[in-house]
Amino acid sequence: MKLLYLSYLNSFKGLSREVWWLALVTLINRAGTMVIPFLSLYLTQDRGFSLEDVGTIMSCFGLGSLAGTWLGGKLTDVIGYYKVMVWSLFLTGLLFIWLQMLESFYAICGGIFVLMVIADSFRPATYVAMNAYSKHENKTRSVTLIRLAINLGF
Secondary structure, X not given: OHHHHHHHHHOOOOOOHHHHHHHXXXXXXXXXXXXXXXXXXXXXXXXOOOXXXXXXXXXXXXXXXXXXXXXXHHHHHHHOHHHHHHHHHHHHHHHHHHHOOOOXXXXXXXXXXXXXXXXXXXXXXXXXXXXXXXXHXXXXXXXXXXXXXXXXXX
């Protein structure tokens, strides 16, 4: 098992320190979204929403994610990846706090949508930053490390 672990770690040797930091920040960012799968349980069991309502709320999650990825790409082109990443992280934290104060079905739908627009605007900026901080020969391994951080975070 130790040999497998060391072999896996060796596959990421040679990546720049910035790519490792980017992976760590991405891991932390995506770890915050681990509350989303439990949101459906909370909404049905504690808040009394029907399964149809929860399905609609989760659809707002997906639509917000799509819109956020598009918006993040556009904003990254206009203002740069660093500003998009910093503002996405900061505003996502505030929006998670704000989300717990929402009561009605439509407010929660809108809140989840807005949260995911802001949270997923981080992702395109991450890939642009990875491209800037990674050597050409390390790009595939850098993308792999970022994807690993995204999956582990979620």
